[in-house]
Each structure stands twice: as C-alpha cells, then as structure tokens.
Amino acid sequence: MSTVINGGGNDQAAGLRDIFGAELCQIICIASTLDPDSTIHLGHGTAHSIKQLGHRVLLVDEVPLADRKTMSGFLYPVRYDLGQVFTNSIDLPRSVKQIEENLWYATSVKLRPEITNRFAKHPPLDERLLTHEFNIDYVIFPTIDPQANVVSYLGSNVKRILVTATDHASLKKALVMVRQMASLQLNEPFAVLIVGGEDESAGLAAFERLQSASETALEQPLESIGWIKSLTAERVEIDTDDMSLNPVRKGVKQEFVLPQGFFKAISAKITA
Numbered sequence: 209m210s211t212v213i214n215g216g217g218n219d220q221a222a223g224l225r226d227i228f229g230a231e232l233c234q235i236i237c238i239a240s241t242l243d244p245d246s247t248i249h250l251g252h253g254t255a256h257s258i259k260q261l262g263h264r265v266l267l268v269d270e271v272p273l274a275d276r277k278t279m280s281g282f283l284y285p286v287r288y289d290l291g292q293v294f295t296n297s298i299d300l301p302r303s304v305k306q307i308e309e310n311l312w313y314a315t316s317v318k319l320r321p322e323i324t325n326r327f328a329k330h331p332p333l334d335e336r337l338l339t340h341e342f343n344i345d346y347v348i349f350p351t352i353d354p355q356a357n358v359v360s361y362l363g364s365n366v367k368r369i370l371v372t373a374t375d376h377a378s379l380k381k382a383l384v385m386v387r388q389m390a391s392l393q394l395n396e397p398f399a400v401l402i403v404g405g406e407d408e409s410a411g412l413a414a415f416e417r418l419q420s421a422s423e424t425a426l427e428q429p430l431e432s433i434g435w436i437k438s439l440t441a442e443r444v445e446i447d448t449d450d451m452s453l454n455p456v457r458k459g460v461k462q463e464f465v466l467p468q469g470f471f472k473a474i475s476a477k478i479t480a
Contacts, residue, residue, distance in 0.1 A: 232334040233266075233344040235363040236478055239354040239389060241372040241381045242403070244275040250371060250466060251350025252283055257475035259310045263345040266304065266337070268362065270316040270351060284313045291318025293336070294328040294361060300336045312344065320358055334363030346478065356391045367478065368398040369433070374405035374414035379421075386422050386430070397429035401474065403436050403466075411435030433477055436470045 238254065240247040248271055255267040268290065269283060288303040304314045322328040337344050349362055359366060368389050372382040382400075389398065400418065402411040412435065419430045 232363060232365055233337060233347055235334065235347045235349060235359065235366045237354055237359050237366055237368050237389065238348065238350045239368065239370045239385045240350060240352055241378040241385070244271045244352055245278045246466070247271065247350045247352050248276070248283065251348050253466060253471040254474055254478070255311060255348040257471040258346055258348070258479060261475060261479055262310070263479060264310045264343060266312040266314060266342070266344045266347045268314050268316050268347055268349045270319065270349070272317050282315055286313065286315050289318040290314050290316040290333065291322045291328070294319060295322050296329060300340050304342065312342070319361065323358060323361065328361060330361070332361050332363045334365065354385055354389050356388060359389070369474070370398065370400045371403060372400065372418070373403050374410055379414060379418050382418055383421050383425070386428055387426055390426060390428050397431040399433040399477070400430050401433050401436065405435070407437070408435050434473065436466070
C-alpha cells in the first residue's frame, strides 16, 4: 500500500476562554462515502494517530448499531449518549469515557433524533467541554451524513475533510456531502482525500471530476490532500445469536483496509 498526501466562536465562547484560559477545541468532521464500518475505523485510526502526537482527542461515534456489519457493539462500552446531554438529561462527564491517556470516547447515536424532534439544546459540545474542563484539542467526528445542523451542535470551529472512493456512485454521494457541508466553512476550499482506484492517476482523475462538479453546481472549491492506495476485503457480518461470522447478504460486500501510514499522514495534515 502507498499513501500520497499534499502538503470563532460567539461572545459566550470568548467568555469561556477567558475563564479557563483555554481555546475551544477544533471539530474535525470527516465525511465519508465509505461504508459505515470503514468510516468508524477511519475516525478511530485518525483519533489514535493524533493522540500519539501528544494532543488530547475526543472521538464521537454516531453510527447506530443496526448499521454496523463487522462489529457487535460500539468501539468501547458506554452507558450514556451525547443525545442525553443535549436534552439536559445528564451532565457531559457521564457520557464521555476516557480510554487512555489523551483519548476520550463518546457516542452520539441519539443526538440526531433529538435534533429532529427539537429537543436538543445548545450550547454546543465544544463549549460544554470547556465548562467541564476537559481541555480537548480535537473532536474527531466521522460520519456518512454530514448535515450542517448536526455538526453545529459539536462546535463552531469546524474543519471539513471528505474521504471518497473513485467509483461513480461514491463521487455522486461525495457531491451531495459537499452541498451538505457548504455552510460549515464559508469561503474556503475543503480538503478531499481519494481512497482506492488502480493508481494515483486514477485517484487524481476522480478528484478532478468531483472538483469540476462542485465548482460548477455549487461554486464550492475543493482542495486535494492526496490519494491512498488501499486494499479491499470481503466483508463479513456477525450473527448476534451465535457470534459467528458470515458473508454479508445485503449492501456493500467489500470494505477498505486502510494502512497505518494513512492515519499518520492525515493526522499531520489536521494538526499542521
């Protein structure tokens, strides 16, 4: 495998910075056209890599259990969800689990329904983290549905990264995600990472097609941060009755195997 990588809050947020002497964390929204399981592993690997650079990282996992095919539960056991925090049912520390030094984990599966039902309340997650003195540097939010109104509940300092495969269906889905995220980072291009394809030239061609469509249809500039050659593996799903592994019967039948060098490269880009 090989990797090729190219090199404000409101007044209340400012008040929080003055009180605690810390800045609001940066929200890294990794929008992915890959399958849900690959998207989770993409975010997990990125969070670990950033943590190893000495930064304090919170991984927010929003993929429902029903959408996971290769894992029987969440990455780490948790009792409460951020959706409960935003309805003021519980305090934030009860939903955020420290996994190891500089790495925290939380689920947000319940947040979207609460937003849809208009039960979720501000302040956003970055301000809540400061209030409870977590002093997180980066919140990693991998998602297959980057709706701007959902991401806004995480914070105001949002950096968008789009990860997509090279096939036509993935690029079409990627363009939809560009439109969804367009209001999060106004007047700036956002980063696109191409995964898979026969070679780097195929990856570059895929980016150019996406960039042309984005500028023509949405007037949204994109920035290529590279291409990664990745293997694909046949997917299996877990039978929760006997915990056996069986071939996937519905949906995508293959998943990407991402090399460790990719996570180091993308984390360097995020923290630059």
